[in-house]
Amino acid sequence: MKVWAVANQKGGVGKTTTAVTLAGVFASRGYRTLLIDLDPHGSLTAYFGMDPDRVEQSVYRLFSDTMVDPERLISDTRFENLFLLPASTAMATLDRQLGAQTGKGLVIVNALNKLAEHFDHVLIDCAPSLGILLVNALAACSHLIIPVQTEFLALKGLERMLHTLSMVQRSARRELPYTIVPTMFDRRTRAGTLSLDQLRESHSARLWSSVIPVDTQFREASRAGIPLSLRSATDRGSVAYTELADFLLHDDSYA
Amino acid sequence: MKVWAVANQKGGVGKTTTAVTLAGVFASRGYRTLLIDLDPHGSLTAYFGMDPDRVEQSVYRLFSDTMVDPERLISDTRFENLFLLPASTAMATLDRQLGAQTGKGLVIVNALNKLAEHFDHVLIDCAPSLGILLVNALAACSHLIIPVQTEFLALKGLERMLHTLSMVQRSARRELPYTIVPTMFDRRTRAGTLSLDQLRESHSARLWSSVIPVDTQFREASRAGIPLSLRSATDRGSVAYTELADFLLHDDSYA
Numbered sequence: 363m364k365v366w367a368v369a370n371q372k373g374g375v376g377k378t379t380t381a382v383t384l385a386g387v388f389a390s391r392g393y394r395t396l397l398i399d400l401d402p403h404g405s406l407t408a409y410f411g412m413d414p415d416r417v418e419q420s421v422y423r424l425f426s427d428t429m430v431d432p433e434r435l436i437s438d439t440r441f442e443n444l445f446l447l448p449a450s451t452a453m454a455t456l457d458r459q460l461g462a463q464t465g466k467g468l469v470i471v472n473a474l475n476k477l478a479e480h481f482d483h484v485l486i487d488c489a490p491s492l493g494i495l496l497v498n499a500l501a502a503c504s505h506l507i508i509p510v511q512t513e514f515l516a517l518k519g520l521e522r523m524l525h526t527l528s529m530v531q532r533s534a535r536r537e538l539p540y541t542i543v544p545t546m547f548d549r550r551t552r553a554g555t556l557s558l559d560q561l562r563e564s565h566s567a568r569l570w571s572s573v574i575p576v577d578t579q580f581r582e583a584s585r586a587g588i589p590l591s592l593r594s595a596t597d598r599g600s601v602a603y604t605e606l607a608d609f610l611l612h613d614d615s616y617a
Numbered sequence: 618m619k620v621w622a623v624a625n626q627k628g629g630v631g632k633t634t635t636a637v638t639l640a641g642v643f644a645s646r647g648y649r650t651l652l653i654d655l656d657p658h659g660s661l662t663a664y665f666g667m668d669p670d671r672v673e674q675s676v677y678r679l680f681s682d683t684m685v686d687p688e689r690l691i692s693d694t695r696f697e698n699l700f701l702l703p704a705s706t707a708m709a710t711l712d713r714q715l716g717a718q719t720g721k722g723l724v725i726v727n728a729l730n731k732l733a734e735h736f737d738h739v740l741i742d743c744a745p746s747l748g749i750l751l752v753n754a755l756a757a758c759s760h761l762i763i764p765v766q767t768e769f770l771a772l773k774g775l776e777r778m779l780h781t782l783s784m785v786q787r788s789a790r791r792e793l794p795y796t797i798v799p800t801m802f803d804r805r806t807r808a809g810t811l812s813l814d815q816l817r818e819s820h821s822a823r824l825w826s827s828v829i830p831v832d833t834q835f836r837e838a839s840r841a842g843i844p845l846s847l848r849s850a851t852d853r854g855s856v857a858y859t860e861l862a863d864f865l866l867h868d869d870s871y872a
């Protein structure tokens with residue numbers, strides 16, 4: 363089982379879209395794929411038609427009831443090989459509740475250890491904020507995917523994310539491999555090409571060699587609740603995420 | 618002094634862009650305008666060329682040193698009538714530190730009471746998450762601006778934001794007026810026009826009658842660090858925010 367986290371403290375950069383679309387590619391290739399929604403706002407949960415305000419079996423139970431069997435919290439989606447562990451809005455209170463308690467950073471990794479036989483890939487969608495849920499995602503994953511919108515504010519946000527990553531790595535004493543994925547690239551704008559050049563200059567070692575282009579079909583896909591990669595494989599957004607999946611699976615030489 | 622908060626728990630919907638561009642309109646009309654960055658990620662702070670990882674005088678000091686004079690934390694910007702109270706990334710730890718302590722929801726309103734003589738308008742930019750900083754913003758403002766991207770996931774996010782608002786209002790026992798602002802409207806996409814129709818159907822009473830169109834110049838403006846409304850008043854994004862400013866100032870019959 364391979365665990366990927368998709369994170370960036372900047373909002374609206376395409377984290378949920380990346381998690382959903384990559385999961386669609388993995389599922390369509392026959393990999394049993396689990397999506398986990400670690401965002402209390404529940405975009406991923408809403409994408410699949412569930413309500414984060416009302417869902418009973420959610421990630422929150424893993425924190426509130428350490429004996430719960432994680433398998434019972436997983437929902438089917440209408441797509442073959444694709445499963446979801448939804449978020450609940452109650453997760454927004456976890457930072458305040460857990461405060462300085464130690465050991466709460468390993469809740470997700472402990473749950474995933476119990477699920478290792480059931481899935482080939484796990485994709486964790488994160489909230490745009492720094493807290494106990496992000497710490498859990500970074501502790502649980504073996505590869506971090508950082509979507510970065512190709513524009514100025516988001517580039518600044520990338521430095522912040524890498525700063526957070528090095529803090530977490532230092533305390534966990536392990537090096538976490540990561541890939542930076544340029545998203546919403548619009549070659550018609552100067553800001554787009556300038557930002558991409560800047561990314562290539564300062565982060566070339568961990569930067570994916572291609573880009574996810576701007577594609578209005580992503581919005582249509584989220585309205586329909588169908589990952590774009592399952593809805594129309596020839597759409598340019600789908601093609602780009604398929605290339606990304608090939609890179610990630612090959613790059614990690616994951617068997 | 619009129620205090621506006623710009624908030625939505627969904628990420629990337631145009632909160633920072635709305636705060637900055639509206640502030641530019643107010644400042645250009647001669648109103649002394651203060652921008653406050655309540656997002657630990659510090660997009661607004663970075664927009665004006667400051668570094669949220671290194672800034673010493675920031676919002677964080679208001680929480681860590683209750684005797685500090687808020688006036689000393691305010692920085693000039695290079696724009697006339699426009700001032701900034703920056704964010705520090707240290708603010709990300711406030712929820713964990715303050716935990717269940719009471720009374721920490723009034724830190725910002727207490728600071729603003731000391732500044733009432735100095736400014737005509739205050740605009741508070743919020744992070745895309747629910748926590749002590751959002752509670753502070755809702756307690757301190759007299760009008761809430763909720764930017765909503767005209768697409769499915771963001772509409773779902775609006776329900777969440779309104780749910781949060783009603784929870785906060787109940788405990789504060791006051792009704793907070795709010796305006797929903799459709800952003801990044803792209804009339805070429807079906808998802809855009811369908812979402813706008815849906816907003817008009819279910820939220821017509823608090824919905825602004827117009828929209829902020831998609832405009833690539835916003836990205837250029839953030840790269841240059843100049844609010845679009847100060848950079849080029851005739852640009853369609855600027856014109857839309859000027860109309861919004863007229864609506865907000867007139868609607869509230871603010872003298």
Ligand SMILES: Nc1ncnc2c1ncn2[C@@H]1O[C@H](COP(=O)(O)OP(=O)(O)OP(=O)(O)O)[C@@H](O)[C@H]1O
Pocket residue numbers: 372373374375376377378379380401405488489490545546547574575576577578580581584599626627628629745766768770
């Ligand atoms: N490549 C793309 N082209 C065009 N639109 C896109 C693209 N990727 C994502 N979007 C759209 O941009 C918006 C933000 O994307 P998404 O919700 O995935 O970002 P996020 O980083 O998960 O946001 P949050 O910080 O709220 O979790 C959505 O409306 C989505 O449909």
Ligand SMILES: Nc1ncnc2c1ncn2[C@@H]1O[C@H](COP(=O)(O)OP(=O)(O)OP(=O)(O)O)[C@@H](O)[C@H]1O
Pocket residue numbers: 371372373374490511513515627628629630631632633634635656660743744745800801802829830831832833835836839854
């Ligand atoms: N009307 C618009 N048209 C086109 N691009 C826009 C528009 N408004 C904002 N943007 C761009 O969209 C991106 C997200 O905007 P912004 O950072 O203001 O959102 P936010 O809600 O503050 O995000 P966060 O949740 O991270 O705080 C930025 O690149 C910005 O330049």
Ligand SMILES: [Mg+2]
Pocket residue numbers: 377378379401405406487488
């Ligand atoms: Mg998301």
Ligand SMILES: [Mg+2]
Pocket residue numbers: 632633634656660661742743
């Ligand atoms: Mg912002």
